[in-house]
Amino acid sequence: MLKISGLSIISLFAHVGAFYYDEKKINCYFGSWAVVRTEQPLELELIDPQLCTHLSCVHFDVASDGTLEAYKNPNDDNLVASKRAMTLKSKNPQLKVIAVVGGPNTNFIAIATNRTKQAIFKYTTLRVLTKYGFDGLDLFWPSLGVATEKEMKSIAKFLISMKYGMKAFNLTLGASLNGEVNDIQSWSKMPNIYLNYELDYINVMAYNFSTTIYHAPLYGNTNNTVENSMQVLSQNLVSASARLLLGVAFIGQAYQVSKGGYGRSNVVTLNARSFKRYVRYLDMCTEEQTNDIYYADEFGATFIKSRLSWTSYESVKTVVMKAEYAQELGLGGIAIWLLDDDDFLGRCGQRYPLLRAIHKTMNGPKDYDKL
Ligand SMILES: *[C@@H]1O[C@H](CO)[C@@H](O)[C@H](O)[C@H]1NC(C)=O
Ligand SMILES: *[C@@H]1O[C@H](CO)[C@@H](O)[C@H](O)[C@H]1NC(C)=O
Ligand SMILES: *[C@@H]1O[C@H](CO)[C@@H](O)[C@H](O)[C@H]1NC(C)=O
Numbered sequence: 277m278l279k280i281s282g283l284s285i286i287s288l289f290a291h292v293g294a295f296y297y298d299e300k301k302i303n304c305y306f307g308s309w310a311v312v313r314t315e316q317p318l319e320l321e322l323i324d325p326q327l328c329t330h331l332s333c334v335h336f337d338v339a340s341d342g343t344l345e346a347y348k349n350p351n352d353d354n355l356v357a358s359k360r361a362m363t364l365k366s367k368n369p370q371l372k373v374i375a376v377v378g379g380p381n382t383n384f385i386a387i388a389t390n391r392t393k394q395a396i397f398k399y400t401t402l403r404v405l406t407k408y409g410f411d412g413l414d415l416f417w418p419s420l421g422v423a424t425e426k427e428m429k430s431i432a433k434f435l436i437s438m439k440y441g442m443k444a445f446n447l448t449l450g451a452s453l454n455g456e457v458n459d460i461q462s463w464s465k466m467p468n469i470y471l472n473y474e475l476d477y478i479n480v481m482a483y484n485f486s487t488t489i490y491h492a493p494l495y496g497n498t499n500n501t502v503e504n505s506m507q508v509l510s511q512n513l514v515s516a517s518a519r520l521l522l523g524v525a526f527i528g529q530a531y532q533v534s535k536g537g538y539g540r541s542n543v544v545t546l547n548a549r550s551f552k553r554y555v556r557y558l559d560m561c562t563e564e565q566t567n568d569i570y571y572a573d574e575f576g577a578t579f580i581k582s583r584l585s586w587t588s589y590e591s592v593k594t595v596v597m598k599a600e601y602a603q604e605l606g607l608g609g610i611a612i613w614l615l616d617d618d619d620f621l622g623r624c625g626q627r628y629p630l631l632r633a634i635h636k637t638m639n640g641p642k643d644y645d646k647l
């Protein structure tokens with residue numbers, strides 16, 4: 277008797293666990309360049325395979341005729357890196373490995389509006405995805421730009437066609453869109469129903485904002501904030517919240533402090549002389565050890581100021597705030613850009629401090645001492 281009930285408890289937990297992971301996604305993007313490089317490579321095998329629900333390989337390129345480059349080249353870096361991500365499935369069978377297709381040079385509008393290109397794109401991506409055992413496709417389509425109404429209709433049809441193609445092979449279809457209000461507004465001109473129903477999830481890249489000195493403030497009186505973006509998204513019903521993944525980038529923006537120093541306001545002002553550069557948390561974590569960390573209450577953002585530079589960046593505190601915010605909004609989860617920008621080397625302690633903090637916020641405590 278006791279043994280039987282013991283068994284059923286185990287199977288109940290197994291079921292709940294699977295459901296849980298299905299519900300809240302932690303979509304981890306990684307750069308294939310980081311996996312294949314010889315100096316300080318990203319060793320995917322060292323990731324706790326329970327920390328991400330999705331491993332999304334950036335960026336599969338597309339030729340101008342619509343062919344997925346990896347179709348022509350079996351040694352494509354993205355294929356090499358993705359195969360290594362797939363080895364983690366033996367430790368976590370729920371893990372999904374996704375091909376992120378499209379980069380800065382991909383013209384999806386040209387593909388969506390030309391039947392030949394569209395057919396080539398669909399055929400070559402499906403061939404590659406099924407041949408190598410991917411779980412899905414992520415259309416990396418940051419900005420819609422100035423698409424005409426006619427083009428919008430073609431794009432909608434393209435998405436439907438892609439969705440059915442993917443579905444036939446049990447593959448998921450996601451998209452990555454810019455999170456700045458301007459871009460969301462252009463996407464929301466799409467007939468609602470298409471984005472809402474054709475995409476399994478949307479990564480909202482709500483970071484790297486161009487109009488604020490904080491790279492991705494959660495809230496505050498400035499043109500672009502994460503809250504603003506999510507509000508515009510939900511007002512325009514671009515997608516049901518459960519399909520939206522809040523993008524969190526493990527980067528920061530550093531400004532050179534000009535001659536006058538910080539001045540009375542204690543904050544550098546954006547001016548032509550203040551040159552901006554992008555920094556990774558991997559480098560910021562060592563800065564944290566030698567500088568004071570400031571928290572801007574009115575923006576929900578952290579920054580470090582040193583004599584020569586002022587840097588706003590994503591810290592453990594702010595990623596936890598963003599994960600909590602995503603939970604409150606009932607979003608589908610978090611999309612992390614990029615694993616290779618976290619402290620994947622364990623320079624400042626345990627590996628992947630930001631990823632761990634997000635996972636813990638969304639899933640509760642766990643054995644965090646494993647790696
Ligand atoms: C459509 O794409 C094909 C393949 O790239 C190209 O040869 C053809 O000229 C394009 N058609 C139009 C109308 O642009
Ligand atoms: C589709 O994939 C899911 C997991 O991704 C799997 O459980 C299911 O059996 C698959 N269905 C088919 C028809 O292959
Ligand atoms: C941030 O924006 C700059 C300039 O547009 C770009 O070069 C950089 O790749 C972006 N970074 C991320 C993480 O999106």
Ligand SMILES: *[C@@H]1O[C@H](CO)[C@@H](O)[C@H](O)[C@H]1NC(C)=O
Pocket residue numbers: 487488498499
């Ligand atoms: C915010 O947007 C308004 C109107 O588009 C513009 O006038 C203002 O300069 C912007 N502020 C910042 C900080 O970019």
